[in-house]
Amino acid sequence: MQHFPNVPKIQYEGPSSRNPFAFKHYNPDEIVAGKTMRDHMRFGAAYWHVMRNGLSDPFGGPTALMPWDDQSNSIENALKRADVFFEFLDKIDIDYYCFHDRDVAPELNNLAKSNDALEKVTDHLLALQKSHNKKLLWGTACLFSHPRYSQGAGTSPNAEVFAYAAAQVKAALDATYKLGGEGYTFWGGREGYSTLLNTDMKRELDHLAALLWLAVDYAKKIGFTGQFYIEPKPREPSTHQYDSDAAACLNFLRQYGLMDHLKLNLETNHATLAGHTMLHEITVALDAGALGSIDANQGDELIGWDTDQFPTDLYLTTSIMLKVLEMGGFTTGGLNFDAKRRRESHEPEDLFHAHIGGMDAFARGLKAAAAIRSDGRLAGFVEKRYASWNEGIGTKVESKSVTLEEITAHVLASPEPVIASGRQEMLENLVNEFI
Ligand code: XUL
Numbered sequence: 001m002q003h004f005p006n007v008p009k010i011q012y013e014g015p016s017s018r019n020p021f022a023f024k025h026y027n028p029d030e031i032v033a034g035k036t037m038r039d040h041m042r043f044g045a046a047y048w049h050v051m052r053n054g055l056s057d058p059f060g061g062p063t064a065l066m067p068w069d070d071q072s073n074s075i076e077n078a079l080k081r082a083d084v085f086f087e088f089l090d091k092i093d094i095d096y097y098c099f100h101d102r103d104v105a106p107e108l109n110n111l112a113k114s115n116d117a118l119e120k121v122t123d124h125l126l127a128l129q130k131s132h133n134k135k136l137l138w139g140t141a142c143l144f145s146h147p148r149y150s151q152g153a154g155t156s157p158n159a160e161v162f163a164y165a166a167a168q169v170k171a172a173l174d175a176t177y178k179l180g181g182e183g184y185t186f187w188g189g190r191e192g193y194s195t196l197l198n199t200d201m202k203r204e205l206d207h208l209a210a211l212l213w214l215a216v217d218y219a220k221k222i223g224f225t226g227q228f229y230i231e232p233k234p235r236e237p238s239t240h241q242y243d244s245d246a247a248a249c250l251n252f253l254r255q256y257g258l259m260d261h262l263k264l265n266l267e268t269n270h271a272t273l274a275g276h277t278m279l280h281e282i283t284v285a286l287d288a289g290a291l292g293s294i295d296a297n298q299g300d301e302l303i304g305w306d307t308d309q310f311p312t313d314l315y316l317t318t319s320i321m322l323k324v325l326e327m328g329g330f331t332t333g334g335l336n337f338d339a340k341r342r343r344e345s346h347e348p349e350d351l352f353h354a355h356i357g358g359m360d361a362f363a364r365g366l367k368a369a370a371a372i373r374s375d376g377r378l379a380g381f382v383e384k385r386y387a388s389w390n391e392g393i394g395t396k397v398e399s400k401s402v403t404l405e406e407i408t409a410h411v412l413a414s415p416e417p418v419i420a421s422g423r424q425e426m427l428e429n430l431v432n433e434f435i
């Protein structure tokens with residue numbers, strides 16, 4: 001059964017193609033900077049957006065046409081959706097996917113029944129992965145939709161709710177392990193507060209760390225060797241979320257001794273909600289050796305919430321790929337399109353236009369980033385800007401072999417420092433040469 005009858009398998013046709021169902025820049029087998037584009041990108045599709053997002057917004061209900069979905073909470077419906085999803089992955093030529101437990105399988109009226117449903121659906125997903133040659137980038141537990149989590153999951157004031165969340169994490173980890181998942185993500189949708197008047201922040205953070213440690217210990221026990229990630233986001237749904245940005249997450253991980261066990265899964269629209277650029281967030285993570293994976297999307301400058309749009313901004317994709325190349329590429333992570341179509345783009349074929357656009361934008365970002373790196377002028381400029389640290393007083397400070405008195409004596413014996421221009425505009429022009 002063909003669920004996307006109007007859509008062919010998407011193939012690379014090159015920049016002169018006018019076929020909307022073709023890649024103009026993403027050529028999976030083309031070698032760029034020593035690796036195929038496919039291996040650089042490790043593209044993933046998000047089950048929650050592709051299969052479960054009806055495109056409703058706070059002012060109106062769902063618009064997305066999903067003729068394959070009977071809208072029931074049944075296991076049969078869940079199994080059918082999985083078939084459609086793998087047809088989508090085949091046609092769009094994406095190798096990886098990501099899911100929440102409750103996207104793929106229904107939450108039923110008790111944990112035993114929900115776990116049983118998850119077991120049945122993941123058996124089917126495993127078979128589909130094998131027959132379609134697809135892989136799981138990461139799995140996660142949805143600890144934010146059900147009303148029991150309205151006041152937090154790992155940070156709930158109610159210990160029984162914490163316990164429920166922990167049990168859900170166990171089942172989601174079992175599922176991820178069974179499916180050979182290369183990672184497991186924690187996004188703390190409700191891990192924050194609405195008012196501090198009723199909140200014991202210290203206790204809530206201790207509990208959140210306890211949840212992560214329980215997961216790390218359980219993974220060891222079952223032999224799950226995938227990478228754990230934590231995904232920063234500053235607000236929405238909570239007024240304040242504890243994992244507010246990359247620096248806050250790293251501080252949390254360090255405080256609770258978790259740095260060896262978790263890396264960051266960074267999302268562009270979360271970075272901008274935090275008042276940062278994605279480049280800033282990636283740089284913070286990379287410098288801490290904690291850049292794990294990327295939820296690829298972009299926000300809308302005119303709307304102050306998480307619009308989760310498909311990434312089409314070439315400056316954004318170029319800056320991301322510059323850092324990914326600097327890191328030496330993804331290991332366990334990849335570029336997961338945590339992105340949804342606009343509410344007006346309700347036809348199934350819009351799923352393809354959206355992903356094609358994101359994949360082509362990243363392909364162009366990769367090529368531009370590789371060219372900027374082999375050109376060398378940008379890195380050369382930065383290197384030269386810090387050259388004074390490679391000699392004299394700079395070396396002494398960096399090697400911590402100098403006192404404040406010695407530094408003062410040095411300054412008294414030296415002329416006024418002359419600093420060079422930062423040349424921001426020249427460097428912006430240089431980057432534009434490649435885009
Ligand atoms: C929400 C978000 C999540 C996580 C997974 O903003 O990004 O979908 O990626 O829970």
Ligand code: CO
Nearest residue numbers: 231267295338
């Ligand atoms: Co995300």
